[in-house]
Amino acid sequence: MHSAHVAVFAAGAIAAAAAAGAPALPLVNDVTGLDSIAVEQIVTPHSVADVVDAVRTHAGPICIGGARHSQGGQIATDGCLFLDMRAMNRVLAFDPQARRITVEAGITWRAIQETIDPRGLSLKVMQSYANFTVGGSLSVNAHGRYIGQGALVGSVVSLDIVLADGRVITASRAQNAEIFSGAIGGYGGLGVIVAATFDLVPDTAIMRVVRQLPVGTYKDYFLTQIRDDPRVVLHNADLYPPRYQELTAISWLTTDVEVNIPERLAPMHAASARDRFLLSWLSDGPFGKQIREYLYDPAQYAGRRVEWRNYEASYDAATLEPDPGAHYTHALQEYFVPIAHFDSFVVRLAQVLRAAHANVLNVSIRHALADHETILAWAPQEMFGFVIYFREGRQPHERAAAKRWTHALIDAALAEGGTFYLPYQLVATREQFLESYPAAARFFALKERVDPTCKFRNRLWERYDTVPACRGGAASP
Numbered sequence: 001m002h003s004a005h006v007a008v009f010a011a012g013a014i015a016a017a018a019a020a021g022a023p024a025l026p027l028v029n030d031v032t033g034l035d036s037i038a039v040e041q042i043v044t045p046h047s048v049a050d051v052v053d054a055v056r057t058h059a060g061p062i063c064i065g066g067a068r069h070s071q072g073g074q075i076a077t078d079g080c081l082f083l084d085m086r087a088m089n090r091v092l093a094f095d096p097q098a099r100r101i102t103v104e105a106g107i108t109w110r111a112i113q114e115t116i117d118p119r120g121l122s123l124k125v126m127q128s129y130a131n132f133t134v135g136g137s138l139s140v141n142a143h144g145r146y147i148g149q150g151a152l153v154g155s156v157v158s159l160d161i162v163l164a165d166g167r168v169i170t171a172s173r174a175q176n177a178e179i180f181s182g183a184i185g186g187y188g189g190l191g192v193i194v195a196a197t198f199d200l201v202p203d204t205a206i207m208r209v210v211r212q213l214p215v216g217t218y219k220d221y222f223l224t225q226i227r228d229d230p231r232v233v234l235h236n237a238d239l240y241p242p243r244y245q246e247l248t249a250i251s252w253l254t255t256d257v258e259v260n261i262p263e264r265l266a267p268m269h270a271a272s273a274r275d276r277f278l279l280s281w282l283s284d285g286p287f288g289k290q291i292r293e294y295l296y297d298p299a300q301y302a303g304r305r306v307e308w309r310n311y312e313a314s315y316d317a318a319t320l321e322p323d324p325g326a327h328y329t330h331a332l333q334e335y336f337v338p339i340a341h342f343d344s345f346v347v348r349l350a351q352v353l354r355a356a357h358a359n360v361l362n363v364s365i366r367h368a369l370a371d372h373e374t375i376l377a378w379a380p381q382e383m384f385g386f387v388i389y390f391r392e393g394r395q396p397h398e399r400a401a402a403k404r405w406t407h408a409l410i411d412a413a414l415a416e417g418g419t420f421y422l423p424y425q426l427v428a429t430r431e432q433f434l435e436s437y438p439a440a441a442r443f444f445a446l447k448e449r450v451d452p453t454c455k456f457r458n459r460l461w462e463r464y465d466t467v468p469a470c471r472g473g474a475a476s477p
């Protein structure tokens with residue numbers, strides 16, 4: 001790899017290989033710290049030319065990292081050249097009148113919010129937290145709590161991507177449409193996304209409306225009172241473990257009432273020591289889960305709260321982390337099931353999690369409209385998503401136990417005509433993957449066409465791709 005423009009560094013710990021006399025390799029990891037991967041080199045491109053140079057001159061596998069919030073090796077594989085995209089973080093064009101913004105792919109949603117908020121604009125779709133990069137979010141085709149929206153693809157106008165042969169192309173619905181459909185939700189498999197253009201919407205004041213409901217009444221409540229109400233901007237429901245019988249439905253409606261949270265963006269900070277202790281205790285202390293359900297949440301959701309949409313969209317994911325422990329971490333999973341299968345999936349989910357004694361802190365229920373645009377769509381029809389936030393022990397037997405109940409939950413989702421989400425730990429079998437993503441063969445054929453040596457590689461594609469070049473080992477130069 002030769003480039004005057006590219007900064008190369010070996011960040012973080014150095015692989016144990018050094019101790020064995022082998023050359024030391026830099027390690028990359030995701031936010032859970034569970035998937036340390038020794039890469040050949042970490043490169044930080046600052047421009048499209050830097051990315052092109054890396055792709056053209058490096059013969060072996062290349063992998064791509066954004067904010068590293070995917071959890072399971074989606075960002076890297078052993079011995080790859082790792083492109084850390086976070087320095088490509090500029091706003092390239094912003095037209096408030098046209099409500100459109102073009103950004104480099106390593107920028108975070110938060111940095112975009114800081115640009116567009118003073119002009120009274122908001123992102124149309126994003127995750128529930130703002131720390132993620134645009135490239136990482138496009139590559140999983142993320143979603144949030146938005147009602148009347150589907151996945152992120154719906155807000156994308158176009159993207160620029162560097163392909164395996166070093167060409168830079170623009171992909172949109174009208175131009176290179178197959179690359180557009182494949183790269184969004186394509187986990188870095190087709191190339192390096194270097195820029196993207198998004199449609200924006202007005203920022204508005206939103207008021208919180210909270211209902212506590214038995215889970216059996218939720219689907220009807222959602223369909224009759226939330227789904228088609230144009231005032232509802234955001235909605236989710238928190239299903240309480242370990243009984244999985246009651247939930248709190250939280251909606252944010254546009255309003256003319258004056259905001260009582262004057263800040264326009266949420267503060268960026270980790271949870272305070274007090275909050276971490278409280279969260280940890282509520283999740284693991286004696287009667288913690290019951291206290292959360294019957295005392296803590298009702299108190300938390302009491303009273304009127306009116307905020308700006310951008311405030312509610314700008315939370316720091318670090319506030320989610322309870323007291324971190326050397327012996328455990330906190331991880332996420334998500335399953336999607338068709339609307340009609342909501343009640344039957346809840347029964348299966350509760351059975352699996354209770355039988356496994358999984359330490360689930362929360363199950364957040366979301367809604368997404370069908371995605372008919374991306375090849376690897378996780379919502380090929382209108383779906384409810386179930387986001388599971390759980391504590392996972394770091395010991396091999398604890399990880400093996402989590403893997404067993406994860407397999408069972410994937411089977412439960414598939415049995416209900418559903419799918420599982422790919423940014424989380426890679427425990428699904430190839431069969432489960434192919435059943436969940438039946439258009440994968442089309443994606444692999446496209447990948448083979450534009451990346452025949454499987455230059456763009458990570459653990460996810462090594463595990464699921466059926467093309468031999470992607471199944472481990474160095475790519476043919």
Ligand SMILES: Cc1cc2nc3c(=O)[nH]c(=O)nc-3n(C[C@H](O)[C@H](O)[C@H](O)COP(=O)(O)OP(=O)(O)OC[C@H]3O[C@@H](n4cnc5c(N)ncnc54)[C@H](O)[C@@H]3O)c2cc1C
Nearest residue numbers: 066067068069070127128132133135136139142143188193
């Ligand atoms: C606390 C937490 C909350 C979350 N909440 C949500 C949520 O509400 N909704 C939701 O949908 N998801 C959610 N997620 C999952 C999250 O959206 C994904 O992990 C997303 O990929 C994070 O973006 P990132 O920048 O960290 O990407 P990374 O983890 O760095 O990368 C993800 C994938 O994108 C690829 N990639 C990254 N940058 C590029 C690029 N420029 N070009 C090509 N490929 C690239 C990587 O190779 C990798 O395969 C959550 C995750 C966490 C940890």
